[in-house]
Amino acid sequence: MNKLVLLKQYLLSKHIRRFSSRKAIQVYQNKKIKKHLAFVLTHSPFYQNYYQNHQLEWETLPVISKREMMDHFDELNTAGITKKEAFQLAAKAEKTRDFSPKINHVSIGLSSGTSGNRGLFLVSEKESAMWAGEVLAKLLPGSLMDEHKIAFFLRANNNLYESTKSSKISFHFFDLVEDLKTHQKRLHELKPTIIIAPPSMLRMIAEWKGNNLIDITPGKIISVAEVLEDVDKTFIEEIFQQNLHQVYQATEGFLATTCSHGVLHMNEDIIAIQKEYLDKEKGIFVPIITDFTRRTQPLIRYRLNDVLIERKTPCPCGSHFLALERIDGRCDDIFHGIHEQTGKKHMLFPDFIRRAIMLSSDDILEYKVTQKELFLIDIKLKVKNEKSVAEAMVLQELEKLWKENMLVLPKFTFTAYDLMASDRKRKRIENVIVELLVKT
Ligand SMILES: [Zn+2]
Incomplete structure (x- = not known):
């Protein structure tokens, strides 16, 4: 685990990188993407072939989706990992619930989806350290030097999440396949300072607290992995007497986080977002993302299967990163x-x-x-x-x-x-x- 990489990314994101306007973000992204494309075109046979007859202006390159990414998995990634070996490893990890094995220092993530439609994602050790630095910069209240006990509810643990461990920050994985009574007891004993979980689980935890079955007072609560509905948000906020935060994180990347005002902003310092409008007047769109930091499995002009709604008014926090009204759901829904x-x-x-x-x-x-x-x-x-x-x-x-x-x-x-x-x-x-x- 590369602690220096983590720390550098943390400092860059939290204290150094500041954008004074939309224009400044674009200039920064264009520069990064140009450099990234140069790498991708020399290391990924898929993109070499895919962009063959195109002008290399990144904004107009052909779009890919999970289907193209999975169909050309072996030639797309730059680590020489085959879909077959990645699937084998990921399937074994799901079964044994031991998510630590890697291939050539690369972690394998499996995205949810119907069978036959699951995505495989590759993250190198350096990328995972950068990811951790970025996540901590955007989510951790106070500083890295404070003590934090983080309870994280997930369907599958991942090397990524383990990489955020340090002497001050302890990380506790709650496997969502375990039974609720076990979670209830562990939470009560641990008394986490931060809880990260899907809203359905957060609602359950709020009910336990409301019924005095557990005694916990976390300083920050973050909703992940499912669409956060207002009906759940209000309920959880009332019980815990605080704003509920949100992270829009997929195996495709760390996409958006809420600011101090509770508004979701896309993480445009690591990912460029283009909008494919479904209803322009209402600001409803499907995001096409270009990640300019991930080299192991480059995602350029990658169309996500999500429906987002943009916020029409500027956020009072002053950030120029694209603000969202909400995540509406999957395109399929x-x-x-x-x-x-x-x-x-x-x-x-x-x-x-x-x-x-x-x-x-x-x-x-x-x-x-x-x-x-x-x-x-x-x-x-x-x-x-x-x-x-x-x-x-x-x-x-x-x-x-x-x-x-x-x-x-x-x-x-x-x-x-x-x-x-x-x-x-x-x-x-x-x-x-x-x-x-x-x-x-
Ligand atoms: Zn804001």
Whole structure:
């Protein structure tokens, strides 16, 4: 573990690198990307071939997605690691829950996804130290010299996370596949100063605290790995009496973090973001990222499968990094309807569904809305008072939403609320129609 690299990145990010305008960010990124491309083109056969007939202005190079990245995995990475050996190692780690083995000092990460659609990510020791420095600079309250006990809830541990350990900072991995009682006991004994977990787990922890089952008072709480819904954010903030922070981190990189005002900013000091608008007026877009620090597995003009909403007003914190209103969800979870007149397929963003639910009744504690078929939407509600009243209000709002968009009304069904905190990724708004993904 390269402590100097970590420290350098920490200092650069926290104290040295400052950007006075959007222009300054662009100038910096262009310089970095130019240098990075020169490296990539001499070391990655995939990119050499892919860019063969293109002008090397990075902004307009052809886009790649997880599919191209995985299809050309062996030629894309610069460490000479094959997809086969990487998969073998990652699968073994998932099974044994020992995530320490590496190939030639390179850590392997496996992203979630349906089987056959999982991504493999490679990070060298230097890159992992840089990542750790960057994460600590942006997330750690106070200084590196203070004492911190970090409880981190994850589906799989990773060498990356272990790399943040030091004598002052202790790092405690909570494996989400373990049972809840074990977590409850460990948390109570550890009394972490920082908790990092998916919102479904944070909500569970907040419930324990609310019911006096655990006695903890963390100084900072950070939501990761799932879309943070307002219904959960408010609940967690009320119990812990503090702002809930957020990290937008994927195996593809450390993408965004909340500032002191609780606003998500993209980490444009390590990644350049381009926007592919789905709805420009509403600021809804899919990000195309160019990471200019990762050399082992270069990601240039890589289209993420996420829907983000930009913030229209500048953030009071003064940062010029792109500010987000929210992370809306995965592209796959956009709902679809058929236009009454044209018969064409039309998108309904998770944000529309979320707003309709929240507008309908103050009684709603938790919810889940699933598009099961093009004309079948299932709703699960957990409410304070009379359920039938809330259901009627929700039905009214959802019908209104479909009508406003001139879409053929689907059938809305209500079933019992049965969501539990578990190792599965929780989504409150989900599209489970598989065939739609291919067509759209
Ligand atoms: Zn801010």
